[in-house]
Amino acid sequence: MPDVIELTKALIAAESVTPARGAVFDVLEAALVPLGFAVERFVEGEAPDGPVENLLATRGDTGPHFAFAGHLDVVPAGPGWTGDAFVPEVRGGLLYGRGAVDMKGAIAAFVVAAAARVSANRKLSLIITGDEEGPATFGTPRLIERMAERGVKPDLCLVGEPTSAQRLGDTIKIGRRGSTVIWIDVPGRQGHVAYPHLSDNPIPRLITALAEIDAITLDSGNDWFQASNIEITDIHTGNPATNVIPGNARARLSIRFNDMQNGPALIARIDEIVQRHAPGAQVKGTVYGEAFLTQPGELSTLVAGAIEAKLGVTPELSTSGGTSDARYLVKLCPVVEFGLLNATMHKLDEAVAIADLVALADVYEEILRRVDA
Numbered sequence: 105m106p107d108v109i110e111l112t113k114a115l116i117a118a119e120s121v122t123p124a125r126g127a128v129f130d131v132l133e134a135a136l137v138p139l140g141f142a143v144e145r146f147v148e149g150e151a152p153d154g155p156v157e158n159l160l161a162t163r164g165d166t167g168p169h170f171a172f173a174g175h176l177d178v179v180p181a182g183p184g185w186t187g188d189a190f191v192p193e194v195r196g197g198l199l200y201g202r203g204a205v206d207m208k209g210a211i212a213a214f215v216v217a218a219a220a221r222v223s224a225n226r227k228l229s230l231i232i233t234g235d236e237e238g239p240a241t242f243g244t245p246r247l248i249e250r251m252a253e254r255g256v257k258p259d260l261c262l263v264g265e266p267t268s269a270q271r272l273g274d275t276i277k278i279g280r281r282g283s284t285v286i287w288i289d290v291p292g293r294q295g296h297v298a299y300p301h302l303s304d305n306p307i308p309r310l311i312t313a314l315a316e317i318d319a320i321t322l323d324s325g326n327d328w329f330q331a332s333n334i335e336i337t338d339i340h341t342g343n344p345a346t347n348v349i350p351g352n353a354r355a356r357l358s359i360r361f362n363d364m365q366n367g368p369a370l371i372a373r374i375d376e377i378v379q380r381h382a383p384g385a386q387v388k389g390t391v392y393g394e395a396f397l398t399q400p401g402e403l404s405t406l407v408a409g410a411i412e413a414k415l416g417v418t419p420e421l422s423t424s425g426g427t428s429d430a431r432y433l434v435k436l437c438p439v440v441e442f443g444l445l446n447a448t449m450h451k452l453d454e455a456v457a458i459a460d461l462v463a464l465a466d467v468y469e470e471i472l473r474r475v476d477a
């Protein structure tokens with residue numbers, strides 16, 4: 105029977121800054137094989153987005169098919185840690201190390217839960233990528249392709265991202281907002297400020313376009329999402345001279361949006377406004393993720409029930425925060441995210457309470473027991 109603390113420590117000690125492959129996957133595979141999982145690993149991609157390793161582990165025959173998804177890559181440690189970020193250390197009831205909460209601890213907890221449920225013969229899979237913290241080019245989307253080739257089709261999916269805010273179990277995520285970034289470039293004609301008739305200042309056109317954009321109310325939210333929001337995050341001309349009219353004026357927008365919007369339509373709407381004020385301007389957008397929602401129902405009720413039974417907490421069903429790999433998995437089946445406290449994720453001295461690790465394994469086991477029931 106694997107130990108959740110020891111397995112988390114072993115995963116932290118296998119340094120795996122995104123994009124990740126190799127040793128950290130060896131550790132996970134070594135834990136899964138004795139539990140009856142068939143483990144398939146594959147490495148794809150080239151620098152800078154790769155190479156990335158992905159792992160697909162499956163076992164059992166009894167439906168419905170329950171999947172756990174997560175990532176073994178971590179963000180860089182950065183300078184200023186009290187200890188070594190990749191030498192796990194227990195101090196004062198906390199286990200320190202990069203990835204402790206995001207999300208090696210949750211992966212270890214699920215392995216322990218799966219170990220306790222071997223006899224149920226439930227169809228189980230682990231969908232584990234080495235590229236969630238990066239652009240995900242060779243990560244979960246490639247795993248989903250591989251699953252399609254293998255005929256691996258989960259019916260329910262739990263993502264182990266750190267969703268808890270104040271205490272373990274207080275929040276589960278049933279969806280996420282979408283995200284798009286839009287770059288605007290308004291051309292003009294550079295010239296001397298003393299001869300404005302010989303030049304064409306792009307700044308006023310950009311400003312009037314931005315004023316219209318800033319006045320937009322996209323929506324006022326709905327039952328499960330807060331209102332969509334446009335933020336102007338940068339304006340620049342790159343012009344250091346006091347006597348020069350700049351040749352270009354540029355701006356950047358960031359939009360976080362709910363499921364009443366979609367990325368391409370937002371980009372088109374911004375483009376239409378910009379072209380009206382500044383004909384010929386370039387508007388380019390990148391959609392980092394569409395909004396998605398798993399309607400509260402069977403899966404969220406099951407997860408919330410397990411949390412209530414084991415922790416005595418009623419979780420809030422939330423769609424807040426940044427995007428996650430759930431945005432890809434939601435195309436396969438209903439997805440709920442639940443994991444450790446997110447207070448120290450991506451920070452210096454990332455740490456998980458030992459008691460929370462043990463409790464999370466307990467909740468994950470209870471979730472599997474309820475699927476089996």
Ligand SMILES: [Zn+2]
Pocket residue numbers: 175206207236265266
């Ligand atoms: Zn994460």
